[in-house]
Amino acid sequence: KRVIFSGIQPTGVPHLGNYLGALSNWVKLQKTADPDDTLLFSIVGWHALTLPQDPAVLRSARDDMLAVLLAIGLDPERSVLFHQDHNLHHVELCWILNCLTPVGKLRRMTTWKSRLATSRNATSEAEVDESLLNSGLFTYPVLQAADVLVYRATHVPVGEDQQQHIELTRDLAEIFNRTFKGQKPLFPLPIYVNAPSKRILSLRDPTSKMSKSSPDTASRILLSDTASQIKSKIRAAVTDSIPGITYDPISRPGTSNLLTILAACTGSNAQDVAGKYISKGHGQLKNDVADAVEELLKGPRSEFERIRHEKAFLDEVARKGASKAIVYSGATMEDVKRRIGLS
Ligand code: AQP
Secondary structure, three states: OOOEEEEEEOOOOHHHHHHHHHHHHHHHHHHHHHOOEEEEEOOOOHHHHOOOOOHHHHHHHHHHHHHHHHHHHOOOOOOOEEEHHHHHHHHHHHHHHHHOOOHHHHOOOHHHHHHHHHHHHEOOHHHHHHHHHHHHHHHHHHHHHHHHHOOOOOOOEOHHHHHHHHHHHHHHHHHHHHHOOOOOOOOOEEEEOOOOOOOOOOOOOOOOOOOOOOOOOOHHOOOOOHHHHHHHHHOOOOOOOOOOOOOOOOOOOOHHHHHHHHHHHHHHOOHHHHHHHHOHHHHHHHHHHHHHHHHHHHHHHHHHHHHHOOOOHHHHHHHHHHHHHHHHHHHHHHHHHHHHHOO
């Protein structure tokens, strides 16, 4: 019996990277899960606070994110869909784990560096001034570990960029199990479930990942983008001037990114896709990528536009989801508190 948990920040409408790297996998898992498996998908508002947010924008981004999850096909009767900030057990366990986390382990996490670099529009992570780092951004991997462990999740489907956080989560579960021994270990060691497609890169700077917080809006394709917006962003994507198309992520990151996107949209492999374009040019590749992305996104986009204005329905889904989530996490927290001596 698996417990599958994942989360997404309400920092804007998700982009193609979020969709291919994480969200589409959640829908697939919902379809293929055993009836005994528990699926929990959370909109992680507390994580969003690690970078400055406009309260009004955050409020509507939260609703929009829930609308997106429903629009892509997550079923609130099958999967527990909820806002992280509706379940205080996450922060309670986070504090307990913080008290077990060596600072050296957090220093080795690279995600906060790139998140800070992106938000500051720095050209490299080295350029980032550490004095600008708030402690929430530094310790958010611990909150992420709490998000997973509070449900005693066994499987975590996230993008490649989050893999090191799952390693940290496993480390913290082990530290807790070792420090507070019981008849059996309290936390299972969760497994990272990779999406079939790797990380999707920025269309403007293919050395960094596609991101919601990048100031350059042409760097990402949103799930709400129209066919013409998709076309113009793909046309403007940075590639290279080497003739012919080959898949070479190191020396041709922009071209390879387009091949990765096309392969992911059509359910094939980037090397195989490249083989079909060997004697073709970037113009042809870009047209085909734009068509494939439009084909993939048009269904979710129209569902999203329909659901996003149904505020009462969204509130009801969120309320029901949170009450289910609290039942699962409540059982874990009783055990945790008993073991640490705070029950
Ligand atoms: N470019 C990407 N390619 C593949 N997967 C990606 N993910 C994010 N970017 C890519 C995966 O999407 C899930 C949700 O991400 P998140 O919103 O929780 O935070 P993030 O990883 O920090 O994503 P963003 O889009 O870059 O958001 P901001 O800009 O707000 O930080 C995760 O599973 C992630 O791996």
